[in-house]
Amino acid sequence: MGHTFRILRRRKSIVDERISIRQKKRVGLIKAYFQVSMSCDVVEAPDWPAPEAEVGEKTVFRRMFYFGTIFAFSTITMIGAVTTFFALQWMPVTSYMGLFNTLTFLLWNYLTIGNLFNASFFGPGYVPRGWKPANKEHEKKLQFCVPCDGFKVPRSHHCSKCNRCCMKMDHHCPWINNCVGHRNHQYFLRFLFFSVVGCIHATIIDGFALYHAFFAGWYQRYGDGTEPIILLTMYSFIALIFAIAMATAVALALTFLFVTQLRYVVRNRNGIEDYIHGKSLNMRKVHENDDEEEIEWIKSLGEWTYPYDLGWKRNCREVFIGLFDGRTRGNGTWWPVVEGCTQFTFTIDQLLQKQSKRGRARIITIGEDFDGTCCGSRRFGWKIWAKQPIIDGKCLKVSAGETIVATRGVSGWVYGFRESESRNKGWFPIAITNLKRNGDPKTEESASSEEDKTDDTVSSEEKKDQ
16 A cells, blocks of 8 residues: 555656646746847837828718617616616615725726727728828838728728728727727727726626525515615516626627737737738748749748837837827837838738739639629528628629639638729639639638738739739
8 A cells, every 4th residue: 555655646746747847848938938028129110201190081970870889889878877776776875885886887987988989089090092102112112002092001901891091900890980000009908998897897786786686585584684675676677687698798708809909919919910920920831732933932031020029018018108198109100110120021021922812813713693692692501601701701793604813712602803893802602613623722711801801902013004
């Protein structure tokens, strides 16, 4: 028996030692990351002429009175009103604790609505239509936006819903009826944070109110008389259950979004740039089926360095200026970059990616008609219908015999356009094409990105040819 215990103790010590080694390695990697992030040299943004960010054509009325913003304000108001009603019963304001609880919850409501309004009102900052850099040489290194008839400033992207190029665009948010970008990024983060905190607070208040309402009879018989009395009618009970469900759902959903946004801030990226950064790394990988010419081209690209990662402390300071200041640093055009990179490192790589993407495009033939509606794909099977990528763009109406330029595909769907209508892009089922029959290679796998939704970008050389 003693021999068995010695063996078990020896095994436990070996396991503990391995765990300790793993923990040390993990801590060492984290320390190394932060040391590298903090020690990187930064080249400050140049004082070149920059365009003044525009608010956009949408009036305040159009931004506020939209389905998404009305739903957001209605949800906040409903949760706030119901929770305040039950908070006054659960903790009356006659006590200091009750007064503090009610005022704190009302503060979360005020900060949530205020930052939601500011994020919608200020917007991301739009690049003026027809903008050109002051230095003619810079045009070769920038992307040209066809719908805006002007050059894109670095880190900007064209939004198909706003029909404008947004500075440091992250995504188009239907709840603020505007894009999230350079000017309103901090307001949007504050809106997410106070929404989560407020919904968690509301869930606690409403949960305790529901508990005391259910056990009101028990407290009347066995309580000491200090317990709160919660009066429920049929309508107030429905409102309470609905408020708890909505507050819980909003807290869970926005927590995930808030954590994702914080990760972008720490890395000085946004959703689109994170996707492009991944493509830049993947573009420099050598695959087994690459020929010698492709391998030489990949080697000529050199090692990829994301130019805007200035270290986590500086990255946070770029977005969070002060506690009461919702602005972000910079003019939205020229940015501080890592030493060894230039203002055009990122845009040049975007142009290379688009050139590579066009080179991988396939000319395909349509075999059957497709009406371009969500329900129209039902005849190709429930699996195809359920996987339609409508979030990543619209469907494209095509007819049998047409030829389409396909650029990418995912889960039984193909994304492409007609050569005569290069700006009219959309998805259609792969089952109506000749891709599977003739053994053509698959198109590029898709990732949800605003950058791919409006690929109306050309280089300055392509612009001269148009």
